[in-house]
Amino acid sequence: METKVYQTDQLHEAAEKLKKGELVAFPTETVYGLGANALLPEAVKQVFAVKGRPSDNPLIVTVADFTMVQDYVDNFHPLTKKIVENYWPGPLTLIFTIKKNSLPSVVTGGLSTAAFRMPANKKTRELIKLAGVPLVGPSANTSGKPSPTTSEHVYHDLKGKIAGIVDDGAASIGLESTVLDLSDSNKAPVILRPGAITQEDLSKLLGVTVALDGHLIRENEAPKAPGMKYKHYAPDTKVLLVKNNDWEKAKVWVKENHLRAGVLAGPTISEKMRYDTACVFMYSKDTAESAAKGLFAGLRALDNKALNLDVILAEIYPEEGIGAAYMNRLKKSASQHYFTPEN
Template identity: 45%
Template structure:
């Protein structure tokens, strides 16, 4: 398969009409698969009404088909086609955070959506991405777009079009290149069908932000304790992993250097993921910075890119410093621990 590429600007000019999007929109209507930028990561899009189209997502990614997908829309008016029984507080969240990195789990309506999208569930995750290119593409396609991250299943999510090309060239019809994404980690997934709204996946909208709008929000037990099956799209299997094994180190910079020294005495080539503040204090085969502790949003934005950079290095393992769980730190640590397969050194 020849994977086409369309280069558009970074989405900062809201008046842009994006004539380049007519062909990828047509491909989506024809049940082909097209990758496109959002404010979180690049998505791998297909017509959410078509079993044929959605199967192509799973085939391209190598993703297990019992893992549901998030449906992307460009207008709240489109909700009525796919969901029902929307609670009033969900509308408050839409008004506050849409377009943006928040996915709402709502009761599915009728049988228009592909059952493959929902993995047979009677609910579906819906969001409106905060990226003009994504919104324009969905509008032009004129169908809701099912879209997980546009990477090979299990690998770090793509924050640049080059990441998508590396993983999926020859496996999908096209890639809309809109430059680097902004938030860097996927959307927060909030279950709106539980008695108390429940975070199934931490992401770009924090628990504190949600509670400032609607009051009490709880966290899925699967995020807090091992042994509970996760219910969110993108949380059922190991994800975000580079080629070398990852270990998350709790205990401060001096302890991290002790662990580095131990592995290097064994002849291991150690890669280290750290922040700009700690770079001068750490010495290993390869040290790569991932934002700053004073602004965890910079860590979120660079995390997947840095994990992919380690694949270009001659290393045996990766040691990552840990991050505070405040705000977006919850999402950062969630993704790091998923990349590490929950391997922690304390």
């Protein structure tokens, strides 16, 4: 199969592919999504096959406007209006209890709930309008690997497997959306996956304490939202998280064990380590925002087989604000493993 890269003036062509049940990747402000007609079970099944994604992992339904959501949900959480007015379109996914049999079970993972998102990317919202149907939109990559933040990442993973990719440059945020559970109207909202819209943001807006569910789903458990697995976003190369006061020890450990190590960090640590390691992927600034934007691109760059690395050493940030989302992804890419001299 030829995988075509669509530009702005070719959205009609891409939409026609989606209507017919073919797969087209699309840009968002978070990561690139793998689009399929959410109302065609056979098209959705192709998404699982192409990604190698477990079928118990529910898919996010991507919409162009809130009216689309109302086709599938009739019992909204009382805080829905305030949340939607403030954060849609944007990097926030909302989970609702849906009307019975309103969406194919392959989309929901057999659950009575479904996740919906309206991305900020105008090209993608226009694509959905042209297709006339909601799209499933998991990350457009091989399942479990670092998510794609450019069309080139998508092409690398899925070339020849999907009909096309709508190109709109690099994602501005770089981490998947916050997932907020609104499925129980009698309970306060709960964050199932942290993202750029933070726990602090939502609690302040809503005037209630929005909890962050820290439960990690293992391989034999069914998640309620994407990205909840214990191990996820992982490159083939081993990743170790390095605490701020352990970088000198890590440098010694690399030398003593004759390892080819890569470093994934901001400018300060990158400068300290660049002459003692095989290669460095440097975030643009020493901030959690820069780290979040560069994480997946960095993991992909350092996982290049040509580099032949033994290990990737990654910088950690405080788990507050977007740092919580960064650490959520980084910990899963490392299977929760921190550097110790015994590694």
